[in-house]
């Protein structure tokens with residue numbers, strides 16, 4: 001047995017996958033949902049409810065309690081935890097954690113008698129972490145743009161983006177200068193969790209680090225000028241930037257209480273999207289990946305560095321080397337849950353029946369699905385906008401309008417990539433939905449392949465653990481673990497129908513965004 005553990009710390013919960021690289025099997029899985037399992041944090045969807053839709057923050061101690069419960073549940077599956085030979089992880093991107101200088105000491109003196117959260121909470125210089133859904137930094141984005149203009153996108157892969165740490169840290173330093181002054185280290189969620197596992201220190205990997213507006217993608221170093229403009233002495237507060245294929249350290253003895261072996265190598269953590277690129281096997285030429293989670297994301301390998309002229313898409317580091325594209329559609333699962341609840345139907349109806357009762361193209365009925373703020377395109381005053389009489393429409397028509405519109409928006413905002421895609425690897429909870437899979441295949445006119453596990457992010461982390469800590473080549477792991485369970489062929493006779501729908505969707509979106517909201 002050659003066991004490797006992968007952890008996915010996402011917005012709404014944490015998940016784990018253990019793989020055996022010796023026989024190419026998935027040995028165990030476990031999951032924790034913040035809303036259901038840690039209700040004491042009052043964050044049913046993974047963030048602290050706030051009336052201001054622009055503010056989205058989470059308690060990083062909830063992530064630590066989630067991690068502990070996850071390891072407890074994993075041990076309870078009976079898997080030989082002590083035999084795990086390497087650990088890697090991935091976390092929701094862009095969330096920042098602000099630590100005081102005593103974090104290093106607290107890690108050194110950590111006692112297995114207490115919990116991580118109880119012992120590490122006093123080390124927080126900021127009690128909350130702004131997460132990727134936060135859009136409260138338009139003023140700071142405008143300042144970064146005024147100072148750096150197009151260089152920001154040319155050098156960091158993205159223009160100034162509200163959820164990215166450069167603007168988030170700038171806002172914090174401006175509004176809470178005393179708390180900023182007590183901050184010794186600023187981690188991403190990914191590097192923070194990695195640092196906790198390996199005793200206090202961990203780098204930020206290129207995959208997640210590229211989503212900060214701070215990493216210069218031409219030399220893979222923190223951009224001194226941008227960092228220093230973002231906040232005073234920021235450079236000295238950032239952990240080192242390192243390739244994803246770095247052993248960050250070895251497992252802290254604290255984790256022996258879950259049966260793990262102290263000293264087990266821990267690979268640098270990355271972002272959930274870079275990890276899903278690995279776990280779906282979508283990094284092959286001609287292939288792209290779509291993760292249907294809290295946010296829907298489209299990603300693929302990027303052979304030539306190019307940037308999105310509209311500024312919504314990003315260039316991140318590909319954990320396998322080189323770059324990847326990433327386009328994030330914030331209104332993913334939460335929009336689907338909203339429409340399902342509003343229609344008062346079951347998931348069976350939503351996922352299968354609604355699309356049997358309605359024709360492809362939905363008689364022209366579309367919906368701009370902005371139930372919350374949106375990143376692609378940027379929408380700060382969210383309001384769902386159907387192009388038909390929503391209240392008079394059937395539940396089936398509303399559901400098809402949402403699903404087709406979500407797929408059309410992904411198609412529209414990935415045209416700039418100009419990469420011919422004949423295969424899309426799907427992952428995430430909603431990849432189980434047969435109707436949505438067919439819609440995606442038809443809208444993109446590409447074959448859709450779905451893996452046996454919906455959790456490609458944790459699988460990608462486990463594969464990275466095997467590759468970084470166990471020196472097993474990634475292509476070998478991809479061949480063993482990224483098999484396809486379901487293949488959906490595009491219906492070629494619907495190409496024209498969805499070409500027309502794409503033009504209609506573009507007009508609807510342009511019309512809405514040119515109107516003041």
Ligand code: XUL
Pocket residue numbers: 010011091092093094132163211271272273295296297326328
């Ligand atoms: C990507 C993004 C989201 C989060 C969700 O830019 O903001 O996909 O990573 O976890």
